């Protein structure tokens with residue numbers, strides 16, 4: 001498993017506004033989409049391409065196109081939905097599948113309440129989107145689900161991670177073809193399982209449910 005933490009002043013700047021508790025939902029949603037576009041640049045570094053011949057107005061040339069089978073983008077509902085538009089802007093030909101997961105706020109165990117994905121993911125490259133990697137339970141369950149269906153490699157793109165959760169993901173998925181791309185790794189998890197300093201509950205802030 002590989003981990004890449006973005007190191008770019010624009011990402012840190014946008015993250016700062018995202019963290020601020022006075023940032024209202026509409027601005028929060030736009031920032032999540034913008035951050036996704038910046039993180040997608042790094043997250044899609046390993047996207048599979050194949051050669052294609054074209055003719056420019058000047059000469060014949062060989063370039064590349066996104067290889068078949070198409071990559072599959074999997075936002076984890078709800079909060080991952082806020083990242084979807086930013087990702088499909090960069091990978092417009094990708095297929096999109098959905099996983100609905102909710103963490104029990106007492107036990108911190110994730111449950112999957114919705115799934116709309118191809119039955120067979122053999123040979124598919126998958127991109128999982130979820131802004132928050134806290135205990136890591138949700139991301140581990142999501143990635144294991146995709147690998148069991150046959151996905152060859154999985155890249156997870158998250159905006160924030162707690163070091164404890166990142167370590168749990170690394171332990172669970174050691175030796176697997178998995179990459180985790182992060183906007184930042186914060187200080188710690190608190191006793192309620194929230195990322196510190198974090199940004200609060202991403203789903204609530206995206207969809208105004210507090």
Ligand SMILES: O=P(O)(O)OC[C@H]1O[C@H](OP(=O)(O)OP(=O)(O)O)[C@H](O)[C@@H]1O
Pocket residue numbers: 076077078079080101102103104108110130131132133134135136137138139165193201202203204
């Ligand atoms: O790493 P973990 O400890 O599993 O926590 C992270 C999960 O918690 C949040 O979702 P939540 O369960 O709040 O659902 P929501 O997106 O519907 O708000 C977040 O979007 C992750 O999916």
Ligand SMILES: O=c1cc[nH]c(=O)[nH]1
Pocket residue numbers: 079132134193194195196198199200201202203
């Ligand atoms: O800090 C956290 C932890 C889990 N889920 C969130 O949305 N935020």
Ligand SMILES: [Mg+2]
Pocket residue numbers: 079201202203204
């Ligand atoms: Mg939530």
